[in-house]
Amino acid sequence: MTMQQPYPDRAATTAAFADHVDRGKATLLGSFGADIVMGRRSGIHFWDAFDGRRFVNCHCNGGVFNLGHRHPRVLAAVRAAMDELDLGNDHLISGWRARLAERLAATTGGRLPAVVFGVGGAEAVEVAIKVARARTGRGGVVSAVGGYHGHSGLAMATGDPAYRDPFGPNLPQFHQVPFNDLAAMDAAVGDETAAVLLEPIPATLGIVPPEPGYLAGVQTLCRERGVLFVLDEVQTGLGRTGTVWYHEQEALEPDVVITAKALSGGVYPITATLMTREGHAVFDEHPYVHVSTFGGAELGCVAALTVLDVIEEPGFLERVSTLGEWFESELAGLPCTLRRRGMFMGLKFDDPYGGVAAAGKLIAAGVFAVFANNDPSVLQFLPPLVISDDEAEELVHMVRGAVA
Numbered sequence: 001m002t003m004q005q006p007y008p009d010r011a012a013t014t015a016a017f018a019d020h021v022d023r024g025k026a027t028l029l030g031s032f033g034a035d036i037v038m039g040r041r042s043g044i045h046f047w048d049a050f051d052g053r054r055f056v057n058c059h060c061n062g063g064v065f066n067l068g069h070r071h072p073r074v075l076a077a078v079r080a081a082m083d084e085l086d087l088g089n090d091h092l093i094s095g096w097r098a099r100l101a102e103r104l105a106a107t108t109g110g111r112l113p114a115v116v117f118g119v120g121g122a123e124a125v126e127v128a129i130k131v132a133r134a135r136t137g138r139g140g141v142v143s144a145v146g147g148y149h150g151h152s153g154l155a156m157a158t159g160d161p162a163y164r165d166p167f168g169p170n171l172p173q174f175h176q177v178p179f180n181d182l183a184a185m186d187a188a189v190g191d192e193t194a195a196v197l198l199e200p201i202p203a204t205l206g207i208v209p210p211e212p213g214y215l216a217g218v219q220t221l222c223r224e225r226g227v228l229f230v231l232d233e234v235q236t237g238l239g240r241t242g243t244v245w246y247h248e249q250e251a252l253e254p255d256v257v258i259t260a261k262a263l264s265g266g267v268y269p270i271t272a273t274l275m276t277r278e279g280h281a282v283f284d285e286h287p288y289v290h291v292s293t294f295g296g297a298e299l300g301c302v303a304a305l306t307v308l309d310v311i312e313e314p315g316f317l318e319r320v321s322t323l324g325e326w327f328e329s330e331l332a333g334l335p336c337t338l339r340r341r342g343m344f345m346g347l348k349f350d351d352p353y354g355g356v357a358a359a360g361k362l363i364a365a366g367v368f369a370v371f372a373n374n375d376p377s378v379l380q381f382l383p384p385l386v387i388s389d390d391e392a393e394e395l396v397h398m399v400r401g402a403v404a
C-alpha cells in the first residue's frame, strides 16, 4: 500500500512547502528541475510522489542511505523494538546505549572506548570541541577552509563565512587553513589550540583526497603540541571508503572520531562522538554537564546496532572496495577526473560549474546526485553501498549517457 501524500499534487505540495518551510529552497530546486517530491523508496531507488519518475539515489544524503532506503534488516529490528521500547531516558542507565557504545569502541580496536551520543552531526561535532577544550584547558580550534561540520554553534564556527556571516560575528578562537597545506597547519596550531578538526576527505569541498602524509603530519603536529586530533568521519565513516573508518587506511590514531548520518540506517537519527577515556573524563566528573534528551534514543541504538551488524558481515567492506575499483574503470574516459576512496567518489570537471551541469543531466536521466557546495566543479557521487551488480551496470550506463 502506498501512503497517501498530504497534498494532492506537486503544485500544492510545493506551494505549502514554500509558504511554511523554505521558500528559497522551493524556488532554487524548481529552477534546475530538481523539485522532486520523494514518494515511495526502496533499496537504491526512490520515486517521485506525483509523476512516478524513479531515481537511483547517488546523493545518499552524505551517507544516510549507505544501506539504501529502508534496509530490511534495519526495519525489522526497529519494528520489533517499537513493540517494547521508545526513546528511553538519557538520564538513566541504558543497556542499549552501552551495547552500541561497546560495539563502536570495538571498531577502533578499543582505542576510543568512550562514546557520547547525539541526534545530529553538528551536535556530535560540538561534543568533540567541548571535549578538546575541557581536556586541554585551551580554546582554539583549527579547521579546513571549505570544510563542513554542521550549522549550529561551535560546529558552524568551524565553517566558511558564507554560512555564518548572516548570523552575526563569529565566535573567537576559530581558525581555518587550506586543506592539504601542512605548512599552514603548522603555523596555525599553537599554545592556544585545543583541537584540529578535519574531515579526512572533505566532502563539501569536493571529495578532496588527502595528500600522502598530510593527515599523519597533522596528527604529529597535534601530538607534539598537546592538541586533540579530531576526525569528522560523518561522511567517510561506516564503510563508505571500504573500511569502517577512513583513518584506518592511513593508520591514524585520532583522539576523537565523529560519526552520524549512516549510523541512523536512514531510519532513526542517532550520532556518536568516540573518544579516549581521558577525553571523556570531564563527563565522569560532571555526569550532567552535557545532556542530549534525544541523543542515543534507544530505538536509534537498535537501528545503529543493525547498521554495524550489516557492515561487519564478512565480505561487505571488501565488496565496497571492489565495487569502487569497478566504478573507476567503468567511468574512465568521461570528461572529468574521478576522485575516489572506496565508494566515496567525486567527478571533477574543468568547468567551474561542471558539477552543477552534471547534476542537472543526471537528474533528468534518473540518477539523483548533487554538486559539492564549496566547489561546484565537482559532482558528489555516492551510490548506496548495497548496490547489486546489475544495478551498478545500469547506473554506469545512465551516468555515461548523461555525462559524456
Ligand SMILES: Cc1ncc(COP(=O)(O)O)c(C=O)c1O
Pocket: 062, 119, 120, 121, 122, 123, 125, 148, 149, 150, 151, 199, 203, 232, 233, 234, 235, 260, 261
Ligand atoms: C562531514 C560532516 N560533518 C558534519 C555534518 C553535520 O551533520 P548534521 O547535518 O547531521 O548536523 C555534516 C552534514 O552534512 C557533514 O557532512
